[in-house]
Amino acid sequence: MAANDDLRILAALEKQLLWTACWTIHAANHLRAKGEVKVGGHQASSASVASILTALYFHVLRPQDRMAVKPHAGPVFHAIQYMMGNQSRAKLEAYRALGGVQAYPSRTKDSDDVDISTGSVGLGVAFTAFASIVQDYLAAKPWATPQPLGRMIAIVGDAELDEGNIYECLQEGWKHDLRNTWWIVDYNRQSLDGVVGEGLWARIEAVFRAFGWDVVTLKHGALQRAAFAEEGGAALAAWIDACPNQLYSALTFQGGAAWRRRLTEDLGEAVAGILARRSDEALGRLMSNLGGHCLETLIDAFDAIDHDRPTVFLAYTIKGWGTPLAGHKDNHAGLMTPAQMAEFQRACGVEPGREWERFAAIGDLSGVAEFLERVPFFAGGPRRRRAAKIAAPGPVALDDAQLSTQAGFGKILDSLAASGAPIAERIVTTAPDVTVSTNLGPWVNRRGLFARDALADTFRTERIASTQKWEFSPAGQHIELGIAEMNLFLLLGAAGLAHSLWGERLLPIGTVYDPFICRGLDALNYACYQSARFLLIGTPSGVALAPEGGAHQSISTPLIGMAQDGLASFEPAYLDELSVLMDWAFDYLQRDGDGDPDERTWLRDETGGSVYLRLSTRPLEQPARRSDPAFRQGVVDGAHWLRPPGPNADVVLVYQGCVAPEVIEAAGRIGEFRRDVGVLAVTSADRLNAGWTAAQRARRRGNARARSHVETLLAGLPAHCTLVTVIDGHPATLAWLGAVAGHRTIPIGVEHFGQSGSIAELYRHHGLDADGIVAAVGGLTEGRRIDEWRPPR
Structure with missing residues (x-):
């Protein structure tokens, strides 16, 4: 629990962050010259999590923790970085403009320390679960530098829980004994188009408990709990619990006088004393004092977690809390008018002309500087790590007279697994239930499946003949997934950022039936947007998968490979081409140059990126092996x-x-x-x-x-x-x-x-x-x- 003086300072920081976030959006829309369309922003969605982010960043988080801030709370995140000196005023003034801070937190586009990009709703949330699995994978490897395990934390808008990938992720997390993952649901009960249905909280709780998560509900703040202890408090508590979401939002927008009228009408003498002891302003503060806006409640709940089980916090909040937009059903993309902003500025105590000052909304600065110096999360400085490159061993030569590129891929990986080359221990493979049918079987037989706890292959112990050795152990290098392709790309994204998140180099390889790349396109784009590094094998491909029929025959994937930024796409016909490309890819995944183009090809190969190989099950008669430098260069150049x-x-x-x-x-x-x-x-x-x-x-x-x-x-x-x-x-x-x-x-x-x-x-x-x-x-x-x-x- 935080000391009283710390709570005072945290409350002051919370007000400052809310002010800076709202002013940043206001300035972009009302003060800066604009183009043909509005700049936009999400003042209300930022306000609903200002308290949660204050409690996390300035009390709870440790340097090893990683955060995914919900997309629409980007302005609060940038306000935090601005307060800590990690963001510039110029970039805030250019919010949503060229060179300014992004609308949604971005690892690649923002200059401040974004852990996890969250531009597409739901994906940043699920990413934290796969980041935790990758963290466990690294912790189990003897070559990885030991480091404290961090919590992978996501701020989740309640409307984000409509996204199907959330539930695909929950099931995969259960299968992998997920731990060290927190999701904090901003339960403001409003979305872009309306108010969420009644009783959603019960469904949320049931789903998470079914998958083994702990559920912590933060409904009432300290002011409300104190009022419940007064005479008539039980009646007030029951009324709040039964109040429909739309009515609660409407009364919040109308303010203290409306609250007084409604409570008097519904509860009468039962709450007369509670109402009489409070002004309209105090009553408004009481009724908006939900758990997600009470620093004391938030800190106590976060500090009480003394285990590593996955935990979801259902934090009741008010969209637009603390602003003139609070509770209004149109506030999602709504903006304060200049008159409302002037009212808000007076309420925050910010003097005209000082709007951009880092502590303009804090009246009493005593102890603030000292407090900020001892905030654990920022103590270690910048959080982007680096990892040494692992040398590629050179192309693996295959002598088969007739073979498919898919089978050749399996043989090349098997050769690397058997070789003991340093690069082999850094390869981690994964597949959405297509491990055997995409020729990863030989690799898995040699390198094993990963799990934190060993699990024997029952078929082998029972002496049943099988070509596969399905033994799980911490030493394993294959992470088996269920059939959801969204999970595949989220895991590849997390493993493909290991060098930056944890300072350890991984070379992730994921295989998927080529037509089903389309089922995970959002997550693939998201992984590339974060500049994650992985090798994607799409196989089998095309109508060459002839007997399977149209549902399993890919048409558009070559165009996807061309259009997807951050992904170099190839489709070799022969094994010698494939060998050259795989060797090149292992190096390309590890590049991190400044982007100057190669004037021979005008490709920005220095920057590196991910690689997609579209392979086939069709066996081809192989030409005489070609290994001259010109051939190899042509294969790589395209x-x-x-x-x-x-x-x-x-x-x-x-x-x-x-x-x-x-x-x-x-x-x-x-x-x-x-x-x-x-x-x-x-x-x-x-x-x-x-x-x-x-x-x-x-x-x-x-x-x-x-x-x-x-x-x-x-x-x-x-x-x-x-x-x-x-x-x-x-x-x-x-x-x-x-x-x-x-x-x-x-x-x-x-x-x-x-x-x-x-x-x-x-x-x-x-x-x-x-x-x-x-x-x-x-x-x-x-x-x-x-x-x-x-x-x-």
């Missing part, structure tokens, strides 16, 4: 000539992925009637496109010599040359190549849901087979309709 075109080339076939055999066959047949046919093997349409657009920007800025890799590759083609692009995915992935140098382009790919069949049948159906490719070329170059033309044999 494309290399499988068959260089001649000087008079009429046609160049361009492919990405496992359609290589059809393209090669078609090239041979087209060569019988077309000159100098070339074949371009694209390993990354994403990297080619990124380099091309970057080079164009550089030229517009005055660097006339800027040329991207794809421009160099296509520079020698005659103007009359036609590009035929082929991919087992959406044709737009490669169709843009015609714009690079103005070549006519025929894009071939998959635009519609597939169906069951063999690969040959489905490739013929979609025009991906050699006949379809030859027909596309012949029909256009001969000036005949495709269905009338037949290729020579």
